[in-house]
Amino acid sequence: MSVAAVAAAPAGGGAAEWTGELIVAGRAEVAADVVTLTLRHPAGDELPAWEPGAHIDLLLGKGLTRQYSLCGDRGDRSAWHIAVLREPAGRGGSAYVHDQLAEGAAVGVRGPRNHFALRPAARYLFVAGGIGITPILPMTAAAEAAGADWTLLYGGRTRTSMAFLDRLAPYGGKVRPAPQDETGLLDLASYLAAPGPDTLVYCCGPEPLLAAVEEQCRGRGWPSGALVVERFKPRAAxxxxxxxxFELVLSRSGLTLTVQPELSVLQTVEAAGVQVLSSCQEGTCGTCETDVLEGEPDHRDSLLSEEERAAGETMMICVSRCRGPRLVLDL
Structure with missing residues (x-):
């Protein structure tokens, strides 16, 4: 891969995103089975700015692309930092990072992209489970810098498995570490007991945690949109x-196609020779998000909020389909 960065257009024709090759300039183990990588441009160039909640794609070769949240200091444009948990039952991405990306190695990178953006609020309740701390970490720094009232409930299997406790320690009582072997399951009922004015809840972690937080917020009357989650794995189908x-019209390409039951919109578009950016193929990364011009999407992704789904202005074409006979996309 060339060292030069290029601008890659996303599926829906929005702003271009950075694509290039970075060097692993640093590597450290920050918890059991968790390593951080410091990624720098080989020529020392500044990297694009990013906001809390953003992630990047690592292009690991042979079609292997994985998404990792940026967790460093967003004011430092000289490097991007990610943390990766080794997952023995995973699909190979974390093993590649742990076993192949030594200090000095080059790796293809695309991004940053943000579907977990931190909205302005007077108060935040953050909930992180395990490696879900990675997008939450820069959110706590941003909330602190903005003078917002915030607390973080952070759970993990053991204290040694919980990354970045040292970076969170200066916040004192605003951070509530809860290793399961010491405290049991997170006390979500107390933490989310009652909705507060101008309060947002941000949660990232394993699916059982996300489901439990969603249940608590529904059961305790939190308003629609107050809870924002990020999933590492897709919702159950x-x-x-x-x-x-259904009929698929590509407005910019001038093509009318038929999406068969066994094929996705993305597969149908690519088979017709229209190339779009895509990555996870399971509706969790947002790379293939595409503008909808006509028709009602059948949303099957794990990213869009209920409000965004109801608006029907965009869809993830790797998994989502159409509720009617015809769909027109800005492709």
């Missing part, structure tokens, strides 16, 4: 979801 064929 709805077995009752229809998967019939």
């Amino acid at each position: 709805d077995p009752a979801a229809a998967s019939g064929s």
Whole structure:
């Protein structure tokens, strides 16, 4: 891969994002089975700015692309920092990072991209589980810098498995570490007991934690939009979801296609020779988000909020389909 950075257009024709090759300038183990990588431009160039919640794609070769949240100091444009948990039951991305990306190695990178943006609020309740601390970490720094009232409930299997406790220690009582072997499961019922004015809840972690937080917020009357989550893995598919064929119109390409039941919109578009950026193929990264011009999307992603789904202005074409007979996309 060339060292030079290029601007890659996202699926829906929005702003270009950075693509290039970075060097692993530093590597450290920050918890059991968790390593951090410091990524720098080989020529020392500044990297694009980013906001809390952003992630980048690592292009690991042979079609292996994985997303990792940026967790460093966003004011430092000389480097990007990520943290990666080794997952023995994973699909190979974390093993590659742990075993192949030694200090000095080059790796393809694309991004940054943000579908977990920190919205302004007077008060934040952060909930992190395990490696889910990575996007939350810069959020706490941003909330502190903005003078917002915030607390973080941070759970993990053991204290040694919980990354960045040292970086969080200066915040004192605003951070509530809760290693499961010491305190049991997170006390979400108390933490999310009642909605507060101008209060947002941000949560990232394993699916059981996300589901529990969603249940607490629903049951305790938190307003729609107050909870923002980021999933590392897709929601469970709805077995009752229809998967019939439908007409697909690509407005910019001038093509009219038929999406068959066994194919995704993305596969159909690519088979017609229209190339779009995509990555996870499971509706969790947002790379293939595309503007919808006509038709009603059948959203099956794990990213869009309920408000965004209802608006129907964009869709993740790797997993989502159409509720009607015809869909027109800005492709």
